[in-house]
Amino acid sequence: MTPIDSTTVSDALRLESFETFARESIAQAPSWIRPLRTEQLERFVAQGLPHAKLEAWRQTNIDPLKQLALTPASTLPPAERSERLAVPEIESLDAVRLVFINGRFSEELSAIDRLPEGVTVMNLARAIEQGLPEVRKHLTQSSERDDVFAALNAAMVEDGAYIRVRRGVCSQRPIALYYLSDPGEQAVAAFPRNLIILEESSELTVVERYVGVAGSVYFNNAFTEIVQGRQANLEHYRLQEESDAAFHICGLDARLDRDAMLAAHTMLFGGQLVRNNIHPVLVGENCDCLINGLYVPTGRQHMDNHMRVEHVGTHGDSRQYYRGILADEATSVFSGRIVVAKGAQKTDAKQTNANLLLSERAHAHTQPQLEIYADDVKCTHGATVGRLEQQQLFYLLSRGIERITAEAVLIYAFAADTLERMRSDPMRELLKGELLKRLPGGDRVAGVL
């Protein structure tokens, strides 16, 4: 896609004044996508940016983001590589590799080879350029109606990954998407979008990994749209390791047809302000959905997890397990809503959120919500906020285990279930390592495990 001539727009702009820029950008996009993007832009404009009075944003103040003078990534010359960041490749995964720099595809760093038969993978800009029928059909179709950042992402959509697995194909090779942010001196705003289509009875593992140059300020508004046909099975991992100064707002929307299975795993480590929206809709009957996550804010990081699990079909099974480990002055939000539509009988929905506070100054807000319009359903939810169990700590100390090790052992134990739910061994091992790397005393635990 041709970059917009940077002389036509001001170098930096605030989020609230994105409209003009977006219109110019849309005018240069392929004609078929213009109405879609315009529609999303209208929605973005109509809704306006969130503020603290909105229920969904009560605990998350985005003022620091609003005040940022942003440089849209598309106004920068495309970068094929980053001087400061290496691709954090997960070697043991042996995955098809797509690399993006500031939200834009890098052909040079990517390796889209040894593609299994029936699996289509390309960068989204190319798919849009080609106007592929599946892309025309699905792109921006699943966006949640009241999610303004989903609308902004769709209005700004340019690049990302496009993945399609044909009917009956079980891809042995995972697909890994590496999003590298190397914004330099400017606060770059990127709007990567992934479209993942799994046709009937297909199977795939997708990994999204976000990293950024340490200390750099930028805004990543990422969105992943998933469409699963009957009995399609997706294992999805999102590993977010942005710069601690970054703003990361991401969304995952999935539509599941009958008998489909989705496991969405999320690990949040980076970002000064993080909003993680997850919204699966179990459309067909007998769907199975696992939402598994761990957020580990330290310093003054704020991580907001916003779940909305919608049961539409009957006999749907959903399980949400989210855990937070908060240190220093970190804050977090878990807002989990289960919506069971009128006809969604025999729904079995479960939701738990547990938070471990490692400091007196850390705060975790948790807010489970049920909205049930069917009568023959089983829905449970539970939330806890606690500290390290002193009796457990004393027990470990009394056996001669040093305090720093003992604490790390207990913190790790708190997260162990989350890791156990991951089916991919390489991912589980990687995430275990990433977690231990960040825990005080984690290196000692590694020797014990």
Next chain:
Amino acid sequence: MATPLLEIRNLHASVDDKPILKGLSLTVNRGEVHSIMGPNGSGKSTLASVLAGHEAFEVTEGSILFKGEDLLEMDADERAILGLFLAFQYPVEIPGVSNTQFLKAAINARRKAAGEPEIDALAFLKLVKDKARTVNLDESLLKRSVNEGFSGGEKKRAEIFQMALLEPELGILDETDSGLDIDALRIVSEGVNAMRSPERSFVVITHYQRLLSHIVPDHVHILMNGRIVRSGGKELALQLEQEGYAALEAEVAATA
């Protein structure tokens, strides 16, 4: 005379500003087994916790020397490394931490302090197997998380098993007999007796003479209301069992 292994002088300790121990003194020499008996709530477990270094208990007065060193200056882990072991009255369950990880960490902490390399996997397995056998502990339990889902008796046996692994110089057994049936009691006692040596001492807290017929103590102390009110030989335990605390209490009150 050699330095006593443990020397407690005029110990006062409180929890939440509530005084529990009120001037307790006790000297344990190497090779000795001391038993502490006393009614519920008299402060037996508090004494054990204070010795092991639980932070919830505040020592307001007195001193504790262990191997001639000031125990109160040390954190719980340092005390353990120095050779103190507490078999808990209520062993703690730690979900998510496997027994194997836990035991390995405990053994390696000791080895590190002694300047030794970490235990190798094979030696560790063999050690665990041997020691589990001494207390008849079902090895499959060790695949679980620490104490998780163990029966009361299994927990107690696991404590003695840990003690056998860690080979402390002072073992404090807090009501290890409660929850054990006759056979288990015998096995656990044999495990403890096998560890008795001229260098190693035990403080055995119990309500019952039954345990003391297996682990025969050199000294018996009666703890009441935070103080040792009477000390004697093993016959004191028998007398207590026959007469009960009430008679003793009256006697103590009369002589006070």
